[in-house]
Amino acid sequence: MDKKIINTSHAPDPIGPYSQAVKANGMLFISGQVAIKPGTSELITDNIQKETEQVMSNLKAILNEAGLEFEHVLKTTIFLKDMSLFTSVNEVYGKFFNLNFPARETVAVKGLPKDVNVEISMIAAE
Secondary structure, eight states: OOEEEEOOTTSOOOSSSSOSEEEETTEEEEEEEOSBOTTSOOBOOSOHHHHHHHHHHHHHHHHHHTTOOGGGEEEEEEEESOGGGHHHHHHHHHTTOOSSOOEEEEEEOSOOGGGOSEEEEEEEEO
C-alpha cells in the first residue's frame, strides 16, 4: 500500500494522536476538522457561520496540501452539537462546492472536541 501522511501548517495541528489526513492509493482521508485558526489555539465558536467557514478553510488547506480541491471530495460527514444548526452550517458548506456535491451525512452528537458546534471530515480521491 502506498500510504502518505498529509500535514500542513495552514490547518490546525491535530489535538490528539492522529494525522490531519492520510493519502493511500489515490484516496485522501481527512480527519474531522474544527474551527481552530491555524498556528494558534484560537477557537471560533461564537457564530456558527464563522465557525463553519473556518472548518471549511481548514479542510481546503489540507485538500490543497494533498494536491486536491473540493471537486475531488467524494464524501463528507458533518457532526453537529445541535441539529438546529443544520441550516446555517449547510448554507456555508454549500458555498465551497459546485453542483456536483459529494455524498454526505449529517448527525447530531452529544458532544464534540473542545465543545465546538461543528466538526467535518472528508474523503476525497484523485
